[in-house]
Amino acid sequence: MEGLSAANCRAKGGSPGFKVAILGAAGGIGQPLAMLMKMNPLVSVLHLYDVANTPGVTADISHMDTGAVVRGFLGPQQLEDALTGMDLVVIPAGVPRKPGMTRDDLFNINAGIVKTLCEGIAKCCPKAIVNIISNPVNSTVPIAAEVFKMAGTFDPRRLLGVTMLDVVRANTFVAEVLGLDPREVDVPVVGGHAGVTILPLLSQIKPPCSFTPAETEYLTSRIQNGGTEVVEAKAGAGSATLSMAYAAVKFADACLHGLRGDAAIIQCAFVFSQACILNILMLKFLCSLYMLTSHNFILEHWQLGGS
Ligand SMILES: NC(=O)c1ccc[n+]([C@@H]2O[C@H](COP(=O)([O-])OP(=O)(O)OC[C@H]3O[C@@H](n4cnc5c(N)ncnc54)[C@H](O)[C@@H]3O)[C@@H](O)[C@H]2O)c1
Numbered sequence: 001m002e003g004l005s006a007a008n009c010r011a012k013g014g015s016p017g018f019k020v021a022i023l024g025a026a027g028g029i030g031q032p033l034a035m036l037m038k039m040n041p042l043v044s045v046l047h048l049y050d051v052a053n054t055p056g057v058t059a060d061i062s063h064m065d066t067g068a069v070v071r072g073f074l075g076p077q078q079l080e081d082a083l084t085g086m087d088l089v090v091i092p093a094g095v096p097r098k099p100g101m102t103r104d105d106l107f108n109i110n111a112g113i114v115k116t117l118c119e120g121i122a123k124c125c126p127k128a129i130v131n132i133i134s135n136p137v138n139s140t141v142p143i144a145a146e147v148f149k150m151a152g153t154f155d156p157r158r159l160l161g162v163t164m165l166d167v168v169r170a171n172t173f174v175a176e177v178l179g180l181d182p183r184e185v186d187v188p189v190v191g192g193h194a195g196v197t198i199l200p201l202l203s204q205i206k207p208p209c210s211f212t213p214a215e216t217e218y219l220t221s222r223i224q225n226g227g228t229e230v231v232e233a234k235a236g237a238g239s240a241t242l243s244m245a246y247a248a249v250k251f252a253d254a255c256l257h258g259l260r261g262d263a264a265i266i267q268c269a270f271v272f273s274q275a276c277i278l279n280i281l282m283l284k285f286l287c288s289l290y291m292l293t294s295h296n297f298i299l300e301h302w303q304l305g306g307s
């Protein structure tokens with residue numbers, strides 16, 4: 001259409017829905033996550049923020065003929081515009097690990113990134129639900145909590161470490177062992193998001209099933225080491241991105257349904273839990289292996305919606 005640019009198209013009526021920002025939107029997770037969020041009918045506005053390459057990703061995603069209006073934001077000077085008015089902020093910003101690294105090896109870089117982004121959230125959209133994907137989740141979530149506490153905006157119901165990939169993997173691997181369709185399987189995974197802190201509750205799965213000791217050992221180990229399996233297979237080219245984007249969208253969609261007021265939206269996440277502090281201290285005393293406990297955070301079934 002000659003003479004007609006995106007800027008002078010007629011104003012849209014504006015579909016009802018939620019405003020979602022993705023921080024780190026041009027990365028390995030961010031791009032497929034942005035694509036999948038653009039397909040979510042609950043999203044009316046999608047803000048894509050990154051320190052690099054957002055114009056290209058935004059132009060690309062914005063051509064999809066779905067309802068959400070997409071806007072791109074590049075660099076720290078545009079962070080506040082990206083965040084203002086958001087209902088949900090998803091953070092996959094930060095470096096991924098390479099073979100031989102642990103998630104904790106990412107701490108020095110990613111802690112600073114998450115801190116800065118959360119300062120922006122506290123200022124521009126303090127009521128937003130925040131989904132943190134950046135590793136090490138067991139540390140980045142407590143860092144975000146401290147930023148929000150300092151700003152006086154901390155609400156434990158709104159800060160969620162995304163551990164959905166552990167659930168997605170558990171459902172897949174358990175279904176393989178049982179010969180079931182993974183969509184029929186629901187495995188709660190509690191704890192944290194690193195090694196032995198990932199605790200699949202194989203006794204609590206739906207449909208109820210039992211496992212031999214060998215199956216339990218295989219499944220526990222495979223679920224706990226799923227991230228490393230992908231890092232090694234990618235051989236230096238990063239960590240899980242596509243399955244993570246899928247898991248992140250599944251989790252974000254649950255958050256949006258909860259925000260909409262839908263009943264019985266229940267998912268596992270890494271959340272703050274006051275009630276667990278006593279147990280945590282006891283556990284710490286009994287078993288120093290449970291490093292996650294030092295943060296007073298524990299993964300729980302988390303209920304956002306009504307009963
Ligand atoms: N929670 C989980 O289950 C899970 C699963 C997979 C990966 N991860 C983690 O997610 C993170 C991202 O992984 P990836 O594969 O997408 O990495 P990536 O390197 O492909 O992408 C990261 C993106 O973050 C951007 N970025 C860097 N600093 C930024 C800042 N200050 N503000 C905004 N954006 C910034 C980069 O420009 C890049 O586009 C890693 O820390 C990884 O370990 C977590």
Ligand SMILES: O=C(O)C[C@H](O)C(=O)O
Binds near residue numbers: 096165230239240
């Ligand atoms: O393992 C990683 O480094 C990425 C992520 O935490 C995962 O579980 O795939």
